[in-house]
Amino acid sequence: xxxINTPSGTNIDQCKLQNNTLQxxxxxxxxxxxxxxxxxxxxxxxxxxxxxxxxxxxxxTEEVFEILTPLSEDFFIKSSYGKLNIKLSCQF
Numbered sequence: 001x002x003x004i005n006t007p008s009g010t011n012i013d014q015c016k017l018q019n020n021t022l023q024x025x026x027x028x029x030x031x032x033x034x035x036x037x038x039x040x041x042x043x044x045x046x047x048x049x050x051x052x053x054x055x056x057x058x059x060x061t062e063e064v065f066e067i068l069t070p071l072s073e074d075f076f077i078k079s080s081y082g083k084l085n086i087k088l089s090c091q092f
Contacts, residue, residue, distance in 0.1 A: 040083040043076075047090040065090050 017029035037043060049061045057064065069088050076086045
């Protein structure tokens with residue numbers, strides 16, 4: 001948690017972004033909704049790869065998965081200062 005030093009009597013709620021839930025379930029701001037993913041701990045994510053008739057992949061599922069890992073996992077570890085560890089998995 002970040003500690004914010006403010007002068008006595010200052011209301012920091014005025015500085016917080018309002019919670020605006022956008023389409024597709026993306027929410028930003030305060031108060032934080034209970035359905036949001038934790039920003040600390042380990043998050044297990046299962047990936048599902050699909051091909052579409054009009055846009056078939058030029059790479060195998062394994063090749064795409066290798067592009068995403070470990071780069072994505074490392075990104076979340078670094079950007080969370082070591083507080084969020086994601087584990088990507090996929091059924092090949």
